[in-house]
Amino acid sequence: MKQFYVVTFFLLSTLAFSQEAQGKGDIEGFQLYPNPTTNGKIFITTAKQQPKTVYIFDVLGTKVLEATILGKELNVSDLNKGVYILRVIEKDKVATRKLIIK
Numbered sequence: 001m002k003q004f005y006v007v008t009f010f011l012l013s014t015l016a017f018s019q020e021a022q023g024k025g026d027i028e029g030f031q032l033y034p035n036p037t038t039n040g041k042i043f044i045t046t047a048k049q050q051p052k053t054v055y056i057f058d059v060l061g062t063k064v065l066e067a068t069i070l071g072k073e074l075n076v077s078d079l080n081k082g083v084y085i086l087r088v089i090e091k092d093k094v095a096t097r098k099l100i101i102k
Contacts, residue, residue: 027093032086036100040077044069046090055087056099076101 029047044052054074056065064084067074079101086099 027088027090027095030088030095032097032099035097036102037076038102040075042074042076042099043072044074044088045072048090050090053089055089057085057087059083059085 027046029045031043031045033043035042044054046052049072051068051070054065054067054069055063056076056079058064059082064079065076076099081101084099084101086097088095088097
């Protein structure tokens with residue numbers, strides 16, 4: 001059963017990444033740094049700098065963090081070391097990226 005979730009998650013992630021590669025719905029000026037992170041904080045900047053809703057999923061597709069940020073700093077110190085999928089929504093635009101926490 002776990003394998004089914006992993007395969008489904010990667011298929012959906014691939015679809016999301018391929019749509020972003022085609023320029024559909026990606027947030028203008030989106031930057032995520034540092035990635036990988038070691039200090040428990042990441043910074044998310046965009047061209048418009050509007051409030052953003054951030055979702056972080058583990059490799060099984062389970063949502064492990066949901067936050068709304070008004071600035072650019074997000075605390076991820078509660079997350080274990082590993083690879084995650086980060087999804088950011090700003091107004092009607094979406095950006096999805098891989099996030100590595102060391």
